[in-house]
Amino acid sequence: MWDHVTLRVADLGASARFYDLVLGTLGIERTGTADWIVEWGPFSISPANDDKPPTRGLHLGFTAPSRDHVDAFWEAGVEAGYRDDGRPGPRPEYGPDYYGGFLLDPDGNSAEAVHHDRVGDRDVIDHLWIRVADVEAAKAFYDAIAAHTGAELGSEPPRRGHFEGRGSFSVVEDGRVTEELHMAFPAGDRAAVDAFHRDALAAGYRDNGGPGLRPEYHPGYYGAFVLDPDGNNVELVFHDR
Numbered sequence: 261m262w263d264h265v266t267l268r269v270a271d272l273g274a275s276a277r278f279y280d281l282v283l284g285t286l287g288i289e290r291t292g293t294a295d296w297i298v299e300w301g302p303f304s305i306s307p308a309n310d311d312k313p314p315t316r317g318l319h320l321g322f323t324a325p326s327r328d329h330v331d332a333f334w335e336a337g338v339e340a341g342y343r344d345d346g347r348p349g350p351r352p353e354y355g356p357d358y359y360g361g362f363l364l365d366p367d368g369n370s371a372e373a374v375h376h377d378r379v380g381d382r383d384v385i386d387h388l389w390i391r392v393a394d395v396e397a398a399k400a401f402y403d404a405i406a407a408h409t410g411a412e413l414g415s416e417p418p419r420r421g422h423f424e425g426r427g428s429f430s431v432v433e434d435g436r437v438t439e440e441l442h443m444a445f446p447a448g449d450r451a452a453v454d455a456f457h458r459d460a461l462a463a464g465y466r467d468n469g470g471p472g473l474r475p476e477y478h479p480g481y482y483g484a485f486v487l488d489p490d491g492n493n494v495e496l497v498f499h500d501r
Contacts, residue, residue, distance in 0.1 A: 261411060261427035263497050264299075265385055266442040267315040267369065268308040272298065274366045275305050281340055282363060285332040286324050286373055288384055301384045308440075317438040319370040319389035323379045327359045333373035334361030345370050381426060388429040390441065390492070395419050395433035397489040402431065404463045405486075408456035408496055409445040437490050444495035450482050456496040457484035468493055 269275035276298045280290060283300050292299035297306045303322075308314040324330045327348070334348045348361030360374040374386050392398040399421035403413045411423040419433040429443075447453045454471045461467055469485035477483075480501035486494055 261383070261425035261445070262302050262385060263444040263446040263495075263499075264302045264304055264442075265320070265388065265444070266297075266304045266306055267318065267367075268312050268440045268442075269305045270308050270314045270367055272305065272307045278337075278342060278365050279303075279305065279371075282333050282337050282342075282371065282373070283322065283384075285336050286322055286329050288322065303384055313440055314367045315369060315438070315440040316367065317369070317391045317436045318441055319372065321360070321372040321374045321386040321388070322384060323382045323386045324373040324375040325379070327375050330359055330361045330373045330375050334363060337363040342366075346372075348373075383427060385427055387427060388441075388443075390429060390431050390490075391436045391438045392431045392433055392490050393437050394489060395421060395431055398431035398433075401465060401488050404465070405456065405460055405494070408447070408452065408459070409494075411445070438492065439490070441492040442495065443492070444483070444497050447496045447498040450498055450500065453482055453484045453496045453498050457486065460486040 279300060288300050291301055297304050324333065330348045338344055343364040345364045346362035351358045351360050355376055358376045360372050362370055362372045365371050379386060399413060402411065402423055406412050411425040413421055414424045415422045420430055422428060422430045457471050466487040468487045471484040474481045474483055480499060482500050483495050483497035488494055
């Protein structure tokens with residue numbers, strides 16, 4: 261579903277140690293390291309700065325192969341001194357076979373290991389919960405770009421909208437707002453990137469970088485960026501290589 265999801269972090273080394281530890285219990289290993297980014301497949305962290313402060317108020321669910329892996333994720337974090345955000349156990353309010361355990365990362369974002377009957381269809385990231393100021397505005401934005409991202413609006417419980425693809429994310433109105441999140445969705449070619457950007461701007465959404473090559477990421481990286489109603493950075497990217 262995602263090409264990548266990137267969090268800005270206050271301390272790159274501290275956050276890398278946290279995610280190395282807890283993701284390692286799920287069999288998710290680090291795939292890239294540089295002074296400006298650390299990656300675990302489609303999930304990455306990058307240093308915050310004066311212009312781009314740390315990501316706050318986000319919930320990330322990572323796929324766990326079994327309930328035992330959920331337990332190991334939570335236990336490793338708590339034993340290392342990280343903050344508990346919910347002991348491992350069934351969460352029937354999310355699904356009859358949903359089993360999750362929750363920790364807080366060094367910036368206070370909620371990181372979960374989750375096992376359910378659909379994890380085999382998911383990648384590293386099972387789901388995100390994005391807290392928004394206005395759920396109707398957020399649903400309208402993500403619905404407007406769904407033809408390009410492949411994330412279709414499904415259920416709409418009160419004060420929430422659920423978008424489903426290979427993975428899922430929900431926009432949730434609960435008094436807090438997620439800040440400085442970056443989500444990038446994959447495109448099949450450059451024309452798809454161009455159409456995403458053109459259609460988002462035509463619908464009245466804010467430009468955050470027009471279609472073009474970004475060789476600073478790698479040769480052939482072709483992306484475009486728009487801002488959601490809360491200022492989070494949403495990208496469509498084609499890897500032309």
